[in-house]
Amino acid sequence: MLTTVEATIDVDGTVELLEPVSVPAKTRAKLSFEITEIRHQGKGNSAKLLELLESPRFKNRKKYSNEEIDAHIEEIRNSWD
Numbered sequence: 001m002l003t004t005v006e007a008t009i010d011v012d013g014t015v016e017l018l019e020p021v022s023v024p025a026k027t028r029a030k031l032s033f034e035i036t037e038i039r040h041q042g043k044g045n046s047a048k049l050l051e052l053l054e055s056p057r058f059k060n061r062k063k064y065s066n067e068e069i070d071a072h073i074e075e076i077r078n079s080w081d
Contacts (some may be wrong), residue, residue: 009033 006018015031052058064072 007031009031 003021005021008016008018010061
């Protein structure tokens with residue numbers, strides 16, 4: 001029988017089920033998982049980068065078209081003369 005339950009996996013590989021599971025006896029299981037959340041506890045630029053990428057400021061940033069980007073690059077290049 002195929003059953004899906006939500007779980008967390010610690011960096012050391014410990015799996016914690018987030019909901020109760022009832023089985024009639026000790027049972028083997030196969031685990032497949034999708035990494036849905038990345039939380040970096042380390043120091044340095046990578047932690048700051050992940051924090052920025054997850055921030056509302058980044059998610060709600062203004063997005064520019066390729067034409068707008070090209071025009072801005074051309075404007076900057078022309079200002080060097």
